[in-house]
Amino acid sequence: MNEMSSTTNLLDHFEITTLISGIFRTMDEQRFDEGWAEAYFTDDLQMTTPLGVAEGADAVRHLEQAVGRFSATLHISSDALVRAEPGARTANASWNAHMTHVHLDSTLQARGEGADPLFTVGGIYEGQLRRTDSGWRISRMSVRAVWTTGEPPVLPEETATRVAELTGAQASS
Template identity: 45%
Template sequence: MDTPLEPQTAVSTLVSRYFRALDERAFETGWTAAFFTEDAAVRAPVGAVRGREAIAAQAEEAVRRFDRTQHMSTDVLVTAAADGATADASWNALMTHLHPDGRIFTVGGRCRAALRRTAGGWRFGDLSITPVWTDGEPPHLPPRA
């Protein structure tokens, strides 16, 4: 099956850059604009949020529970719409987290995204992260309101 390489490459790069931003804690003001549409939604083990500000707050709080993280993605599959304005993507992820006391918590997961092509390039409009397996002790999450 022939698929356009440009959306595949661009979306794969977006996924890698997003995971790298989390690991490097590159959380400058407005950092999510490089990855998400303004009305984007994220569903992750730590909760569901909508909008760039909420996504930033959730991601920053989740990553800062750990001393270090390393997120790796593989097998990014992209299906672009015929008009080239939208795409769907899925990939596997291995997410390793180092607790402050040195214990490791690892998650193997699957990610799915709906993307839109914007003036700035491809952006996530909807992103879900679903754990398939875990090893180690997860962080203690605050009770939900």
């Protein structure tokens, strides 16, 4: 491997891991200003979560709504593995995440005294990225929960029904 390709790989890795950290920071600070997603995602983003698959603007709204179901979140990413050939227009990445979610007061009140205020997830993200004129952007992203503690958020009825259909579980809102 020559010096130029080594430098390119390090730069790509740095840019992609910085992008991942930026997404998580934006989610945790709930900074969803108009056009915020353009800094992180392609227009044709496809996102896969335990709640299903969403594409484009729907995927962005799905992400905003998911974070909005909590009063606070803290997402920590680690062990990013980036696979990009020097000068390539595409890359793949995977990373581990520890995601802590603080339930809304309304959720805790609905669940009653002694309700656990936290829902914590350990998961693995997979992403496909494209190099654009503005830098690397994620075009496909999926998250898979490896473990959870606490109860997930109270979901709107239509979302709970959709999750039940996807998982074969009984719907509860």
